[in-house]
Amino acid sequence: MDNLTHSLVGAVIGQAGLKRKTGLAMPALIIGANLPDVDAACFLWLEGAEHLGFRRGITHGPIAWVLLPLVLAGLLYGWDRWQARRGKRPEGRLPVHFGWLYALSFIGCLTHPVLDWLNVYGIRLLEPFSSRWFYGDVLFIIDVWLWAILGIGLWLSLRREKHGGDWRKAGQVAMAAAVAYIGTNAIITWHAENVRGANFDQAIASPVPLAFWERELIIPNSGVLDERPPLILSQTIIDGVLGSTEQPPAFDASQCGTASVPASDSEVSAFLFWSRVPFLECDESGRIVVRDARYYHPSARGRFSVLLAKSQSERLIPTDPSS
Template sequence: MDSVSQIALGSALTIATMGRRTAVWKSAFWGLVAGTLPDLDVFIDHGNALANMINHRGNSHSLLYLLLLSPLLGWCIARLQGEGAYWRRWSLAMALVLVTHPVLDWFTVYGTQLLRPFSREAYGLGSVFVIDPLYTLPLLIGVGVALCRKSFAGLRGNQVGLLLSSLYLAWSVLAQQHVSGVARASLAAQDIAAPQLLVTPTPLNTLLWRVVAMDDTHYWEGYHSVFDKNRATAWTRHERGTALQSQYAPHAPAIAQLARFADGFMKLEQEDDALYLSDLRMGSEGRYSFRFRLGSPEEIRAGRTVIAQQPLEVPVREALIELWQRIWHKPE
């Protein structure tokens, strides 16, 4: 999730765990710090844009490593604040904040390597978008209430915020399962045999969902709103570039790397005498968040692949209007 969500969750959990044992502002501050720590790996350069993408949410998001760090961090905070008697409580608070950070990331589709060092598998449920105000606002309001009303009522307000945000995550999973069922039925009704299915929310909401169905050579993209009365999805068919992948994969390891990281949801295309690699999970057709230029065919064959991430240019106002309209009205 985005940094604001992680900060809000970290502060809310620390306030709830520490209660009246320390000042609320101290709990909020240290929750903010701990909620930010795992994402500091974005400042590590792994050599190129694709490697940076794949290795983000790696060791710094390992459940094991974060659990091992928690007692040390809790002890340091307790000593720093002269609250040595509460070091175990601080350690518990830090464990909750650090572990829930990658767990919350797991709800997005990006891919979080929860089981390092035992596995490099990137897990992503994909039931919430990386930025979702309906998840974050209850946490922010709850923390704000706790900071402003330094009493039992303030702490209760923080707990309500945590409860509402957790219920929203539960709703996102149920909505995702519902849309998955609708999509599979629609594919079957239209005789589309695509065994791999990806269902993710569109930006900022869990009402409109993007669905990608994929076979060995093609993928189909469609959209479904929870308010759509007609369950027949309109699918658009696209090439995955499997012939290009077979031809250039031996010369460009990046192709296999992204295929593994994205569970196969990727495409390779040639455009203007250059090859482009796209992650199909994030964005939409023509607007992918992670699209990489690998170089010309001659450069790739010669082993001179230079990976450069392409900037994503989205007309924000028009995109938001289009999104809002599609949530409530299905095109005829």
């Protein structure tokens, strides 16, 4: 999920009552809820699509769940002590207990992979013990309705706290409402994949922006080119929210020229490692592009695609597409 959602979840957990357990509880919860995204630093050394195969991995797995909160709790504890030595510690801050700081940092950090699992992008929950991707297909990666539930609940809680009211209850109601909303979306996804997609071996129900009650049903074609993961030779059906179908064009290698394509092996390997429903397509210049059906819409194509170099095209594309 986006970082605003992660931050709101951490803040609402604090307003549900946990922020009174120790000083600096809110920073522990909010920063902890965002901490696994430190893997975004990979943009400093990875190129092109390579980041797709790196992110949501090692910093989102079990070892990180333990170590990242420990680092955060240590930094916050040290910050409090540093302020106290310099006489700049706020008078209204509660006493800081390292144990509670670690527990709250851990809770905040744990909410991150749970939320990331909810969308179609995927997460490697068991890294480094396993590189398997897990997908919840429950929420769109940016969910404005979840923003509204958590944001309004946070505002009401802070407002009640300012006026001496029961601010904990507002936070608790917001958390309950968020859980109920997520559960409702899980039921919608299950219905789309198991009822609408009942006649297919595989069906991916992809949530769409704004209309949380709708699902874009992706049915991968059985014709594949590579073994792991498959490249779709012919049409992958994307059943749109209005009942129409949008289909990637059938791949025709004879229409694509690949001599000037500059993609590297590492980019393609990373893309295929990340991709869930990959397929081949010719772009406007006649070059071969690998895309993913989850992100076939024009707004996402540039960020979720990779060009094939000539050597890769010769390796991947058979002379007879039916072979």
